[in-house]
Amino acid sequence: MIEKHLLKVRARDDISGDEEREIRALVGQVVEFPARQTVIRSEQQLNQSMLLLDGWMCRMKDLHGGQRQIAELNVPGDFVDLHGFTLKTLDHDVVTMTDCRVALVPHERLRDMTERYPHLTRVYWFLTNLDAAIHREWTLSLGRRRALARMAHLFCEIFVRLRIVGLTRDGSYDFPLTQVELGECLGLTSVHVNRTLQELRRRDLVELRARRLKILNLESLKSVAEFDDCYLYLEKKQR
């Protein structure tokens, strides 16, 4: 059930059998949400976090006037709002992008983990720091890359993240976002997303049809994006 999550964690550090049991014991109820539902509102008090088993979610921030910015995409295996454990409340909404299956983890169990399993605590601390590293890369994208490179970069990031949890096939993966939502990630309007997508297509870099993204030339795509996966911390280290 939480196999994808374990894949994600084990890509970054060794987890003993004992620790794996502890991780499995964190998980409580499994629940499902339909697509496009706001699961957590910002400033809401939290007493549990969500481990994403299936589907896509995102962290969404709003401005008056209906402008929206997605701060991160979450894919299966992600501990969507683990940061809520110490923050107690979020500064953003959590929204489903597709139908989702989620395992709930009560904060009291996480708290118990911090009392008894220092190494696991460091591993989960690491995971939230990894999210922050992704935020920084998005900051760089939004600040300095133009539309084409920004979009190429996102496609590379998602490719690597999905590959870790076994959700790519050759160079392709399911990519359920609409062009409007893609624009909300990239700080672009849907009109410009459309044109940028056409340009990527014209250059034979990617193809996006029927909610499936196919990378035609990964090396060129990375090069257009100036993509360097070091911010995803793919090495196994003692955390």
Next chain:
Amino acid sequence: MIEKHLLKVRARDDISGDEEREIRALVGQVVEFPARQTVIRSEQQLNQSMLLLDGWMCRMKDLHGGQRQIAELNVPGDFVDLHGFTLKTLDHDVVTMTDCRVALVPHERLRDMTERYPHLTRVYWFLTNLDAAIHREWTLSLGRRRALARMAHLFCEIFVRLRIVGLTRDGSYDFPLTQVELGECLGLTSVHVNRTLQELRRRDLVELRARRLKILNLESLKSVAEFDDCYLYLEKKQR
């Protein structure tokens, strides 16, 4: 010495005398760096973190072609690269913006803290999650706010963060960045920073002269920025 850091922490949670002693025991050597020096390079192996005592630093990310994006500003009291403790290596450089005084904290002491002080561990975990929240707000700024609001927002954020550690006087504070560096925070060129600054000045919102920023009308500035301090987690809670 670490009083500003304690002010920052105590604004978010209660710290017992015992815990305060432990925090003070984390600190090793105190070192100084001149302005504009790269203190940590990305991907460099780390075995200590830095607590900023005096001066300003930043997290800097580079693109080929010399484009640079500052991902976060660090002010006195900040644990500049605490995330390096679990990440082991950073995805960005750490650069001084002014002359700086820094307390070094060996990672082995942090590791020891995670073994013996679960509550302090959660507090420091919280601090890195706070950084991530700041990253998210910058993502929102870069993605959706235009130059004027973006700059106004930064000035509000820094005001609140400096006030916590006692570095504001009425509505003003030392702001040592050049317009080029301000642009590197805001994803703008220095030319446009200059014009945007003039516009803020023309609207009687702020004044920036001789490296000192004076907020003339905080309420209007907040309103231009759509600034809501909830992402800075100013409430004291049990972490």
Next chain:
DNA sequence: CGCGGTGTTGAGACCTGTCAAGACGTGTGG
């Protein structure tokens, strides 16, 4: 069959970038 959401296209406006030149200020050396 009609409808709502999604994707596509075009024209023009606007925000921000680029390039280039000059002003200002401060520290250094003669």
Next chain:
DNA sequence: CCACACGTCTTGACAGGTCTCAACACCGCG
């Protein structure tokens, strides 16, 4: 004390990337 260099700030003209608005095409679904 002056001359100069260098970094920083300022200004103008123009270019270019992205947005806005509007219309239309497409498609799955009730």
